[in-house]
Amino acid sequence: MRLTCPHCGERDLREFAYKGDALALSRPEANAELQAWHEYLHIRDNPAGPTRELWYHTPCGSWMVAERDTATHAVHRTMTPAEATK
Amino acid sequence: MRYSGFKVFLEGLRGQSGWKPVWRDPEPKPVYDVVIIGGGGHGLSTAYYLAKNHGLTNVAVLEKGYLGGGNVGRNTTIVRANYFLPGNSEFYSHSMKLWEGLAADLNYNVMHSQRGLINLFHSDGQRDAFARRGNAMINQGDDAVLLDREGVRSYLPYLDFDNPRFPVYGGLLHPRGGTARHDAVAWGYARGADRRGVDLLQQCEVTGIDIEGGQVTGVQTTRGPIKAKKVAMIAAGRSGQVAAMAGMRLPIESHVLQAFVTEGLKPVIDHVISFGMGHFYISQSDKGGLVFGGDLDFYASYAQRGNLPMAEHVMEAGMALMPMIGQARVLRSWGGIMDMSPDGSPIIDRTATKGLYLNCGWCYGGFKAVPASGFATAHLIATDRPHETAARFRLDRFATGRGLMDEEGTGAQHNLH
Amino acid sequence: MRIATGGLIDREKPIRFTFDGKPVTGFAGDTVASALLANDILLMGRSFKYHRPRGPVTAGSDEPNALVTVGEGAEARPNTRATCQEIYDGLTVTSQNRWPSLRFDAMAVNDLLSPFLAAGFYYKTFMWPRAFWEKLYEPIIRRAAGLGALSGQPDPDRSEKAFAHCDLLVIGAGPAGLAAALTAAEAGADVILATEDTRPGGRLLSETVTLGDQTGREWADRMAARLAAMGNVRVMARTTVTGVYDSGTYGALERVAEHVMPGEAPPTCFWRLVARQAILATGALERPIAFPMNDRPGILSAAATRTYLNRYAVSPGARVAVFGNNDDAHRTATDLAAAGVTVAALIDTREDATSDGAWPFYPGAEVIETQGRLRLEGLTIRKPGGTLRIGADALAVAGGWNPALHLTCHMNGRPVWQEDIAAFVPTANAIPGLTPCGAALGTFSTAGCLEDGRRAAEAALDALGHSPKPIDLPDAEDTPYSPPATWAVTAPGRAWLDLQNDVTTKDVHLAARENFRSVEHMKRYTTQGMATDQGKGSNVTALAILADATGRTIPETGTTTFRPPYVPVPISSMGAGHAGKGFAPERFTTSHEASTARAAPMIEAGLWYRPSYFPVHGEKTWRESCDREVRMVRECVGVSDVSTLGKIDIQGPGAAEFLDLVYTGTFSTLKEGRIRYGLMLREDGHVMDDGTTARLGPQHYLMTTTTAAAGPVMAHLEFVAQGLRPDLDVKLTSVTDHWAQFAVAGPRARDLLNSLLEEEVTDDAVPFMSCWLATVSGVPVRLYRISFSGERGYEIAVPARYGAALWRLLVAQAESLGGGAYGIEALNVLRIEKGFITHAEIHGRTTAYDIGMQAMMSKTKDFIGKAAAARPGLTESTRERLVGLRPRDPANMPLPGGFLFTKGETPSRANAQGYVTSACWSPTLETHLALGFLASGPERMGETLRFTDHLRNRDFEVTVTDPVAFDQDGGRMRG
Structure with a gap:
């Protein structure tokens, strides 16, 4: 698998680390209900298909959001977290 | 039909003409007492124990593909009871006891082979962690032996003791650990359930779960609607999709775990061995293939296949640990889809819907868990109370933080367990 | 036999090799299989299950039969396809899976027992008595199974x-x-x-x-x-x-x-x-036809026959029969005749086929039996009007193509x-x-x-996005190809599908009879396609037989699939370069050479190496050295390389606010030049790491992490900065490798520094938990007054290029004061005496509450992990929480990994109260000490517990104490 780091360009999978669903960018407010934190930390849509997820490009230290298909492994788009949350 | 050496001999004399179907292919009935979604190891063992332990035989197992086609048919066949956290300890210990009588119980040779499992450690810190694990195993009533470096050498003289990057400090030997023939486990449970009257419905995909007033009433399938007051979702690898039909979202992320087998070789590895400094564990099958695996590919996947970086890492670790396997050739690789939970431990629990039960989140532990998982799930379905060995596998532990079973200590990131 | 002319071999270059010790000569361009065939050696292997004699059936990597071990010693390659291995002078080739010899294999007795060894027989027997499976049956099966053998020697990892x-x-x-x-x-x-x-x-x-x-x-x-x-x-x-x-x-x-x-x-x-x-x-790939006794040496694919003939100038026999269902059979006969080989018969399943060749031709006929043992001697065909025996020493089979x-x-x-x-x-x-x-x-x-x-x-x-240019392609044959589907010949006898695994059409029928109707079930039950060729030749045919047996069409029955790799790949290839030290990079501190020069055992700490202890003359055990080093620090001064700790440089207008988010404590209020201890949680409320962070300037901090967590913490901080707070202007740089850093600890630490630094260190200038810029020999250094030993302590950091020099200087000065270097064993003892935690305690399952640091969790601000740490299950007082432990008998060591039980209770899981995480002999207090976690621990001070380590046979009493065993008020380190 190859992913495109928004800063470095296309690179082999071995340069990247996966974190999980891009919902990790949507951290609840500090005073949010425990249920909101539970969903943020644990509950996942986990689709068999297109999804948005967080990856880390280890050599350059960039985080990015990848739109990827979990059924086919096709990577449709990658972007910086800032672009993703715009 | 009862299997025995004599029967095999007799059929040999008469050209194998007398063997009967190992299971029926019944038409779905309109109503069952219990419907189990998922004809993998856990679904089949649940059906078996529902019939055997609880006398519930008006049961259907619905399988969208073929029986045993999921992870029970694509794993590295390791059976062990070497967990250290309460919850996992008693559960896998129970499973091991069931394994030990399984062939006789099922009248099917599942080739359970307790050849011994050795977890290697490579630092003082790892030794301490394995010592805790070994002591926990003995606390539980299971077996464990702490080996020093020379102890390991006496079992595994072929490891690299001369020039390793990470020297072997010792190992935790689990004498009752070993392997079993994975397909046979699925088939043995399927045959046992079928013989007791359970309907095994293959090519029967569930397309909807019917719920009325908070009570489950049945399922919609590609072979028509089926009514049931109790429905169990036992579809690890696809848990999220199944639960979604009941309006549930799960604390699960699906990941691919690759495994590998080499060409057949004369016996050379007599134990199950796991490396402490890289992702690598290995055993040798009775056919002679070296069966080995590593860690997840680490990205979410339903594709049942992986990529090169982890495949290469696994073989690099193999070269580092036991370079004598260098000339073995990898024949086949495959991937299984793991239900990864936030603490790396499974869930066997009721749901908010009456009559709807959930069995999921097996991470890597699924195969060895098959007997105890079916045992406990059957108990839960039949009595509506958790079995004592699985009482801690609660769905709400993540929300409450109570009774987390994070053996890896990596926290609530699904792919790190 | 070798054909006199032709082929892509170099007859000027004879090559000599051995097969089972016997010399064989071939030519450059030959494979092992072609050279053996040229020498009329057809028997090259034995099948997996019945140990039947086998010769090659292909000329390529899809070969199921002719597997040999090539070479000798550590790089001997078992299961090598003789059909692919090129020969070279001095090559040794050995047959496998036979005993005592290839021609006479005692295990061939399995073939006589084959009526009893049908598909899946082992699932139905060997169950009684239970112990016999592991003690008797399985060992026998394991010995009989397998093909070639590994050398048992370490691979030299040359790929x-x-x-x-x-x-x-x-x-x-x-x-x-x-x-x-x-x-x-x-x-x-x-x-x-x-x-x-x-x-x-x-x-x-x-x-x-x-x-x-x-x-x-x-x-x-x-x-x-x-x-x-x-x-x-x-x-x-x-x-x-x-x-x-x-x-x-x-x-x-x-x-x-x-x-x-x-x-x-x-x-x-x-x-x-x-x-x-x-x-x-x-x-x-050409596919076979399943006819009775189709596995004898000399029966091979027609395509392979033409390859041997035209490419290697070799014929598998002197009288070759050809059997097929398409024109390839005719092509084969033509090529054989052209090479001067006698075509014993051309047998075509098609009734309307014609042939004008000068050979016996049988249209509408099939092979129904073959004769011979170690090689083919003849075959019986069924043709319109009856059966016929044909003498032939080879048979080429053209079943069509997959x-x-x-x-x-x-x-x-x-x-x-x-x-x-x-x-x-x-x-x-x-x-x-x-x-x-x-x-x-x-x-x-x-x-x-x-x-x-x-x-x-x-x-x-x-x-x-390229435009093609016209290229010329030559004229060539354009023969239509549409063969009938010919899978198996209906006739009594065993007809092989998977030759290596000895799967016959009967096995597929048995699977169908037992209701293994899914193609996946059939494959797994019969082992069809599981051999080293992964069913390249036989899978489609087996599927067709299953379709027939279950009354379905082939598409209804299923499809075929293959998994990587296409051909088996050596572990030494995909794992190349990683044996021995190649497995992982080695990171060396700047003091490495000086440490090894002093015979310090270097041990792995992640990718780093760190000195365990520094033995001096006369010390026989590590404990002697360690005890001396501990006393040295407690009584005088020691120096230790702590460069492996992670160092992250954090700068920018948002740095202070950023640190407030990632640490439980508050860093925005930290004064310039001061240092604070920080506890970092994961978002799930458990402790991730700890360390000290110094404020070097208004917008400039330097964070230290533990050695193990340096990488994960960096990724975590980047995530927070880029993903959660992109609004904060903060830049993170890992500077772990840029700075060499040495701890100087002990009552005389300040004296040591003052003997080196150009500026004078005073407690006013450098109070506890402060940092300072100084100079050594003209080189600017950073000085941090922190302590992981509990003594007056400093860490002195220089750009890494000066590390080796500074280390030598520090050690020399320390020794002149009566101190010296200390290693991580002593470092560990010093911190246990002080109750300081490491990842032995913050092992990923512990909270700030568990380690007694709940007071460090700010109540006034948000921080990563705050909300989740407040979950009810993470704040219950019954949780296992950090305590100190002291054995009743000081000589007893409560080993890490041992468990704690209430006095008098049986050591079982249900009774477990906690466990030990760290332990040492304290030369300072002259007792063993330990840290551990105990249910409701802090509420049980002074209680006597049972310590049990089943693995190492320890069972004695320990007393619960405060984690800090030495200098509880911290006066020594504060100075």
Whole structure:
């Protein structure tokens, strides 16, 4: 698998680390209900298909959001977290 | 039909003409007492124990593909009871006891082979962690032996003791650990359930779960609607999709775990061995293939296949640990889809819907868990109370933080367990 | 036998090798199989289950029978296909899976027992008595199973791995692959042409076809030369593309030097080929026909027969019969006769077939039996009007072709059935960017393959944005191919499908009878297709037999699939370069050489090496050294290299607010020049790491992490900065490698520093938990007054290039004061005496509350992990919480990993109250000490507990204490 780091360009999978669903960018407010934190930390849509997820490009230290298909492994788009949350 | 050496001999004399179907292919009935979604190891063992332990035989197992086609048919066949956290300890210990009588119980040779499992450690810190694990195993009533470096050498003289990057400090030997023939486990449970009257419905995909007033009433399938007051979702690898039909979202992320087998070789590895400094564990099958695996590919996947970086890492670790396997050739690789939970431990629990039960989140532990998982799930379905060995596998532990079973200590990131 | 003329062998170059110790001579260009056949040696192996005598059936990597061990010693390669292994002078070839010899194999008794050993018999027996499975049956089965044997010696790890990138990867170099590569290369694309063979040409090297006015091999040679001369083409021979992975990544195994005596060159190279587009031109594999006793040495595929004949100038026999259902059988007979070999018979299943050859011809006939033991002696055919025995010492079988579509299955593509060629073809778009063509797509004429190759290349060029240039393709045969589907001959007797695993048509019927109707069930139950050839020859036929047995069509029954790798890949190839020290990088601190010069045992700490202790003359055990070093620090001064701790430089206007978010405590209020201890949680409320952070300037902090967590913490901080708070202007830089840092600890630490620094260190200038800029020998250094030992302590940091020099200086000064260097054993004792935690305590399951640091969790601000740490289950007082432990008898060591029980209770899981995480002998307090976790621990001070370590047979009493055993008020480190 190859992913495109928004800063470095296309690179082999071995340069990247996966974190999980891009919902990790949507951290609840500090005073949010425990249920909101539970969903943020644990509950996942986990689709068999297109999804948005967080990856880390280890050599350059960039985080990015990848739109990827979990059924086919096709990577449709990658972007910086800032672009993703715009 | 009862299997025995004599029967095999007799059929040999008469050209194998007398063997009967190992299971029926019944038409779905309109109503069952219990419907189990998922004809993998856990679904089949649940059906078996529902019939055997609880006398519930008006049961259907619905399988969208073929029986045993999921992870029970694509794993590295390791059976062990070497967990250290309460919850996992008693559960896998129970499973091991069931394994030990399984062939006789099922009248099917599942080739359970307790050849011994050795977890290697490579630092003082790892030794301490394995010592805790070994002591926990003995606390539980299971077996464990702490080996020093020379102890390991006496079992595994072929490891690299001369020039390793990470020297072997010792190992935790689990004498009752070993392997079993994975397909046979699925088939043995399927045959046992079928013989007791359970309907095994293959090519029967569930397309909807019917719920009325908070009570489950049945399922919609590609072979028509089926009514049931109790429905169990036992579809690890696809848990999220199944639960979604009941309006549930799960604390699960699906990941691919690759495994590998080499060409057949004369016996050379007599134990199950796991490396402490890289992702690598290995055993040798009775056919002679070296069966080995590593860690997840680490990205979410339903594709049942992986990529090169982890495949290469696994073989690099193999070269580092036991370079004598260098000339073995990898024949086949495959991937299984793991239900990864936030603490790396499974869930066997009721749901908010009456009559709807959930069995999921097996991470890597699924195969060895098959007997105890079916045992406990059957108990839960039949009595509506958790079995004592699985009482801690609660769905709400993540929300409450109570009774987390994070053996890896990596926290609530699904792919790190 | 060798044909007098022809072939692609070099008769001027005889090659001598041995087979089972006996000398054999072949020619350059021969494989082991062709050379043995040339010497009339057909018996090359034994089957897996029944140990039946076997000869080669193919001339390629799909060979199931002729598996041999090649070479000797550590690099001996078991299970090597004799059909692929090129011979070289001095090669040793050994047969396998036989005892005592290949000709007489005692295990062949299994064949006599075969009526009792049907598919899956082992699932039905060996269950009683229970102990016998492991003690008796399984060992016997294991010994009988397996094929070749590993040498048992460590592999020398001489293979390599590499990456290559291209616009277009062409897999296979037959007519389709060559036409494709040429089309793409002429258009300017960067092309890699990979062929499993030793040279391009594919079937053209084995057939007698003509292309234009040239022979097939002449044309192939010219094309290969033309491609090789182009700068944008890389021709990779002896390279099998083994697997298809995501995003245009292909795995490939190049056999660099397996065809020569082991020497300098790496035996193999495992390639990761990254291609924007790819073309599958892998051709097709001829399939067998299942007729009774179709496994004898001398029975081989017709295509292989022509390969041996035309390429190697070898005939498998003197009287060769040919059996088939299509024109390839006739082609084979023609080639045999042209080579002067007697064609014993041409048997064609088609009733309407005709032949004008000078050989006995039997249309509408089938082989129903064969004779011979160690090689074929004859066969019986059933023809219109009766049966006939034919004497023959070889039989070529042409059952039709299966496209070599294996790679198209690697991303879960399921092949589709094409009725007119009675074969599976690749499903469309099975692999993004991969275009199948030629025989791999079901096109079987030479002209069709050429045209198909060009078409596929043009499609790839289009996708790449290149414009194709017209290329000339020669005229070639364009024979239609539409054979009847001939799977098995109906006649009594065993008819093999999977030759290696000894799966017969009866086994498939048995599976069907037992209701293993799914093709996956049948395969798993019978082991069909699980052998080293992965069912390349037999899977489709077995599927057809299952369809027949269950009354379904082939598409109804299922499809065939294949998993990577296409051919088996040595672990030493995919794992190349990682044996021994190659497994992981080695990180050395700047004091490494000085430490090893003092005979300090260096131990692994992640990728780093750190000194365990520094032995001095007369010390016999590590404990003696460690105790001395501890006393040295407590009484005088010690120096220790702490450079491995992670160091992260944090700068920017948002730095302070950023740290407030990632630490439980508040850092925005930290004064410049001061240091604060920080506790970092994961978002799930458990402790991630700890360390100190210094404020070097208004917008400048330096964070330290533990050695183990340096990488994860960096990734975590970057996540917070980029993902959660992109609004904060903060920059993070890992400076772990940039600074060498040494702890100077002990009552005389300040004296030591003052003997080196150009500025005077006073407690006013450098109070506890402060940092300071100073100078040593003109080099600016950073000085941090922190302590992990509980003594007056400083850490002095210099740019790494000065590290070695500063270390020598520090050690020399320390020794002159009566101190010296200390290692991580002493460091560990010092911190346990002080109750300081490491990852032994913050092991990923503990909270700030568990380690007694709940007071460090700010109540006034948000921080990572705050909300989740407040979950009810994480704040219950019954949790296992950090305590100190002291044995009632000081000589007893509560070993880490041992468990704690209430006094008098049985040591069982249900009774466990906690466990020990760290322990040491404290030379300071002259007792063993431990840290551990205990249910409701802090509420149980003074309680006597039972400590049990089953593994190491320890069982004694310990007393619960405060974690801090020494200098509880911290007066010593504060000075």
